[in-house]
Amino acid sequence: MVNKIIKIIGFIILIIVLTVFTQVGGLVLLATIPTFHLVNKKLEKGVKRKIVKPLIFIAFYLFVTFLIVPLLAKPFGRVPMPVYGNANLKPLNIFTCILNRHYVRPKLRQSLEDVAEKMERNYPGTVIAYLDANFPFIYKFPLYPHLSHSDGKKIDLAFFYIDSSTKVQLNKSAPSFIGYGVYEDPQKGETNMPKQCAKLGYWQYSYLHYFVPQWKKDDMIFDQKRTKQLILLLVNDQRIGKMFIEPHLKERMKLSSKKIRFHGCNAVRHDDHIHVQIK
Numbered sequence: 511m512v513n514k515i516i517k518i519i520g521f522i523i524l525i526i527v528l529t530v531f532t533q534v535g536g537l538v539l540l541a542t543i544p545t546f547h548l549v550n551k552k553l554e555k556g557v558k559r560k561i562v563k564p565l566i567f568i569a570f571y572l573f574v575t576f577l578i579v580p581l582l583a584k585p586f587g588r589v590p591m592p593v594y595g596n597a598n599l600k601p602l603n604i605f606t607c608i609l610n611r612h613y614v615r616p617k618l619r620q621s622l623e624d625v626a627e628k629m630e631r632n633y634p635g636t637v638i639a640y641l642d643a644n645f646p647f648i649y650k651f652p653l654y655p656h657l658s659h660s661d662g663k664k665i666d667l668a669f670f671y672i673d674s675s676t677k678v679q680l681n682k683s684a685p686s687f688i689g690y691g692v693y694e695d696p697q698k699g700e701t702n703m704p705k706q707c708a709k710l711g712y713w714q715y716s717y718l719h720y721f722v723p724q725w726k727k728d729d730m731i732f733d734q735k736r737t738k739q740l741i742l743l744l745v746n747d748q749r750i751g752k753m754f755i756e757p758h759l760k761e762r763m764k765l766s767s768k769k770i771r772f773h774g775c776n777a778v779r780h781d782d783h784i785h786v787q788i789k
């Protein structure tokens with residue numbers, strides 16, 4: 511009896527976790543239950559069952575994620591960002607797409623595709639790497655931990671980097687494997703919002719730093735030239751409403767557009783990525 515209750519609670523927690531991180535994963539798991547009953551009938555209790563059930567869920571989840579969700583999201587006004595279809599615009603980490611976190615309004619995708627094309631003209635071979643965008647369904651359904659990424663209008667982009675030993679321009683590559691949490695810190699004399707926000711008691715401002723491995727930080731140099739070019743192309747795009755980066759990087763890159771704003775101490779640091787949103 512107790513065992514059964516623990517099992518049910520565990521299952522409910524799993525559904526909540528899948529919903530929070532993938533939006534549709536919890537529903538997919540519920541839809542997979544009938545096949546679990548079938549497995550129970552066909553297979554003896556034991557290791558085989560424990561392997562087969564997760565495999566069925568993963569296969570069904572991937573099928574739904576890549577073939578069904580894009581079709582269903584369209585009537586809700588959201589489209590997936592290109593996964594492999596655009597040579598100049600790709601996810602930094604494929605898990606962004608596997609977890610359904612790459613959905614945007616068609617206008618935002620078009621804007622980024624146009625910017626990617628212009629980047630290619632300026633710096634041939636350059637790939638803009640995107641990070642978290644929005645989930646496919648439901649207006650105001652938050653994409654944890656970016657609570658504002660809930661209306662299809664927002665996306666984060668990775669900075670560009672240079673290999674510190676070969677000085678080669680890197681693409682689809684960042685010192686943090688998730689694109690967040692390895693910072694391009696303020697230099698001497700620059701505005702230091704991380705320090706100021708910490709002083710004001712905003713403990714969460716730099717918290718990702720403690721969870722994300724930092725060992726690649728010295729292998730890559732912030733590519734100021736290409737990152738500035740990307741930001742300028744976004745600034746000049748009429749569809750883009752505003753962007754967030756840390757004030758010290760705005761100063762360093764000599765950017766003055768009013769579209770580039772400070773996000774406030776109650777957000778997190780933006781010296782690891784650019785937040786972009788359409789009007």
Ligand SMILES: [Zn+2]
Binds near residue numbers: 656659665666784786
């Ligand atoms: Zn963002």
